[in-house]
Amino acid sequence: MKDFNDTGSLAGSIEFHLAHTVGKTPDAASNSDWRLALSRAVRDKLIDPWFEATRRTYKQDRKRVYYLSMEFLLGRILEDAVNNLGLEEKATAALAAHGVNFNDVMQDEPDAALGNGGLGRLAACFLDSLSCLGIPAYGYGIRYAHGLFKQSFDDGRQIEVAEDWLRHQHNWEFERAECVYDIGFGGHVTEKGSRAVWTSSDQVMAQAYDTPIPGWQASWTNTLRLWSAKPKKIFDLEPFNRGEYMEAAAPEVLAETISRVLYPDDSTEIGKALRLKQEYFFTAASLQDLLRRFLNHNGDLRALPSKVAIQMNDTHPAIAGPELIRLLIDGHGFEFDDAFDIAQGTLNYTNHTLLPEALETWDTQLMSETLPRHMQLIERVDDRLARDARASNVGSAPRIVENEKVNMGTLAFTCANKVNGVSALHTDLMKQTVFSDLHQVYPNRILNQTNGVTPRRWLHSCNEGLRNLLNEKIGTEWVCDLEQLEKIAPLADDAEFRDRFMAIKRDNKQKLATWIKETMDIDVSVDAMFDVQIKRIHEYKRQLMNALETAALANAIRRNPDADWTPRVKIFGGKAAPAYLDAKNIIRLINDIAVSVNNDPVIGDRLKVVYPPNYNVSMAEILIPSADLSEQISTAGKEASGTGNMKFALNGAVTVGTLDGANVEIAEHVGPDNIYIFGMTADQVQDARDGYVTQNYIDQSPILTEVINQIRDGFYSPEETTRHWPVLEKLLRDDYFMVAADFDAYWKAQRKVDKGFADKDAWARMAVLNTALSGWFSSDRTIQSYADEIWGVDSLSGARK
Numbered sequence: 001m002k003d004f005n006d007t008g009s010l011a012g013s014i015e016f017h018l019a020h021t022v023g024k025t026p027d028a029a030s031n032s033d034w035r036l037a038l039s040r041a042v043r044d045k046l047i048d049p050w051f052e053a054t055r056r057t058y059k060q061d062r063k064r065v066y067y068l069s070m071e072f073l074l075g076r077i078l079e080d081a082v083n084n085l086g087l088e089e090k091a092t093a094a095l096a097a098h099g100v101n102f103n104d105v106m107q108d109e110p111d112a113a114l115g116n117g118g119l120g121r122l123a124a125c126f127l128d129s130l131s132c133l134g135i136p137a138y139g140y141g142i143r144y145a146h147g148l149f150k151q152s153f154d155d156g157r158q159i160e161v162a163e164d165w166l167r168h169q170h171n172w173e174f175e176r177a178e179c180v181y182d183i184g185f186g187g188h189v190t191e192k193g194s195r196a197v198w199t200s201s202d203q204v205m206a207q208a209y210d211t212p213i214p215g216w217q218a219s220w221t222n223t224l225r226l227w228s229a230k231p232k233k234i235f236d237l238e239p240f241n242r243g244e245y246m247e248a249a250a251p252e253v254l255a256e257t258i259s260r261v262l263y264p265d266d267s268t269e270i271g272k273a274l275r276l277k278q279e280y281f282f283t284a285a286s287l288q289d290l291l292r293r294f295l296n297h298n299g300d301l302r303a304l305p306s307k308v309a310i311q312m313n314d315t316h317p318a319i320a321g322p323e324l325i326r327l328l329i330d331g332h333g334f335e336f337d338d339a340f341d342i343a344q345g346t347l348n349y350t351n352h353t354l355l356p357e358a359l360e361t362w363d364t365q366l367m368s369e370t371l372p373r374h375m376q377l378i379e380r381v382d383d384r385l386a387r388d389a390r391a392s393n394v395g396s397a398p399r400i401v402e403n404e405k406v407n408m409g410t411l412a413f414t415c416a417n418k419v420n421g422v423s424a425l426h427t428d429l430m431k432q433t434v435f436s437d438l439h440q441v442y443p444n445r446i447l448n449q450t451n452g453v454t455p456r457r458w459l460h461s462c463n464e465g466l467r468n469l470l471n472e473k474i475g476t477e478w479v480c481d482l483e484q485l486e487k488i489a490p491l492a493d494d495a496e497f498r499d500r501f502m503a504i505k506r507d508n509k510q511k512l513a514t515w516i517k518e519t520m521d522i523d524v525s526v527d528a529m530f531d532v533q534i535k536r537i538h539e540y541k542r543q544l545m546n547a548l549e550t551a552a553l554a555n556a557i558r559r560n561p562d563a564d565w566t567p568r569v570k571i572f573g574g575k576a577a578p579a580y581l582d583a584k585n586i587i588r589l590i591n592d593i594a595v596s597v598n599n600d601p602v603i604g605d606r607l608k609v610v611y612p613p614n615y616n617v618s619m620a621e622i623l624i625p626s627a628d629l630s631e632q633i634s635t636a637g638k639e640a641s642g643t644g645n646m647k648f649a650l651n652g653a654v655t656v657g658t659l660d661g662a663n664v665e666i667a668e669h670v671g672p673d674n675i676y677i678f679g680m681t682a683d684q685v686q687d688a689r690d691g692y693v694t695q696n697y698i699d700q701s702p703i704l705t706e707v708i709n710q711i712r713d714g715f716y717s718p719e720e721t722t723r724h725w726p727v728l729e730k731l732l733r734d735d736y737f738m739v740a741a742d743f744d745a746y747w748k749a750q751r752k753v754d755k756g757f758a759d760k761d762a763w764a765r766m767a768v769l770n771t772a773l774s775g776w777f778s779s780d781r782t783i784q785s786y787a788d789e790i791w792g793v794d795s796l797s798g799a800r801k
């Protein structure tokens, strides 16, 4: 018998699985077949550490963390596992023996895109860090059949195509046919004293699918448990027997709708009945599951807060408050106040945005119809809040239920032990704005936890050249202790080191240039500055400001092509929510500017604009290591944190940005000389709001005026001159995010960037220092801080710090 847990036999294990799991011979196997075989071989190696982690958690009766998130934007899973297990070389050799290219096999894996952007990707980085730190944890979410849509462009317009990652088989998960829970909706409530019986009118089953999440070198492995909705009864036999086959299948269709598709909007998708069902579906299943696990070993539910910490990732799982209270009262006989205290001691809430349109509310009518018992309990929680507000003499008492709406932020806050923002500035603004009343009622509840990113994926795996250089200079401990990168700071003054650092950047740029040529047929020069803005397309992130600056730069070059230009490649990436028309208009404008600029012989290599479609995690892994300049230009006060900003800095890109979100802390860490900060501060934005007139700012800026006039005259859309009028119309009518007000400051900052880049040595120094000084932005630091300050758990002995 071969020992398949021995790393040495990876090659044998791959061959075994190719034959016995996939059913292929090497000569008939495609890249997909090899991927499936490799995935199985790698997954086998996780089983022992996975079991061992569970055994140790039970044995030591550790407190567990449950991370409830509607989204997990994982990207490729195989790549992560190979990286964390250190199997890259062995896998490469094993496949090469069959003439198969390891990278081609890795590229075959579709991204697991079960998230929209920031909050979902943060959840994925957190899973990695929880395992790396050896904290017993489960991620709980939804196993969407269709993740975030695929984006393509048709004549510059965004087209959305359904994503179907599950159709391309992936074999990471374990289906748990036995792990199912009933989830009810609708119906009515019968009161029995302080208890109630909720008789739901519709039920579905939540079935678990488990994916092991290995930490670094698999010293610890946690579980991501995703719920899939299944019908309670597959068939309605009566209509079936009458020959009405479609009607007979209706229960199945209805149930499966719940986990069918991810809502493709990260900020404004509110009020949709199906979404409320999704939220309740996964929250209720997760709570039943974790209570069952708790009760297996503990008799007394009063001990729940000492054994369980639940993190609500945004308000999406906020129904956890009323649901846990309901289970305690109606299921276990607690009185309301005791049930509330237990729930509140267990739950915590992370806020990810202050944008008013993104703060979830539900109509009381919809809530009462969908979850009648919960609506009653929400009213009780609201009374409790009113009582606490009176006791703390807060004048304008905040309410959960107001104007026939349930405010989920207020609900989550009231039911939580700790409430955190995701950067220092964001947390301050939470206290001053949306949660100012609640902060007065519960003054010790809000705290800050600045986001972080996992160095395993966002440096070790995506930037092989830099990884090897770092290993050579400071050893490998930085991978789990990222602040060790500081040790390379003195090397910023070492010319030879700088050269090597920049040669790696150039190498990465060359790979990207080849990819751009292959996929988009655009020639870009690696001598040019690679200037990258990748993130969701949203007005507050101000891709429009970048586009207008690009057009202005093109004008300046055309006027004086022989001046000493710093060549640039402007790279954009990102999707717009399908219903967000203003964002889609901006995409089309960028694409039209790209066509015009790229085909202008006068401009030539001085400026190129590239917008590859379908930006996702895997594309980010190519773009970030190749960037010279990182665009983080949101209106100050609007970007809660940003995490892309951290990934760029870590990979030696210099930031041009506003004092927003975590940019503020990045500036503190890398120092003012190694970042280009421009524009209004959050306070100045507030001050400028009164009496803001876009046209006044445009009039003050001849550069911006010229671009606006060109767009109006159809310069970028000669075949349809009015095409981009809606963008201008919106800008002039409602420049809420102050593109016009910050434009000149941005233009000037970019010209400083041009000069900076032209001085190769000085730029290289900045790049090195960005990498050296951004180690604090590791999600390991963030998770350790959640563990200490929110969850009250420590990392296990034997696991790495």
Ligand code: NBG
Pocket: 117, 118, 119, 120, 122, 266, 267, 352, 353, 358, 422, 451, 639, 640, 641, 642, 643, 661
């Ligand atoms: C996003 C913010 C980002 C932040 C991430 C992670 C949502 C709703 N919000 O600024 O816009 O970095 O959350 O905290 O995804």
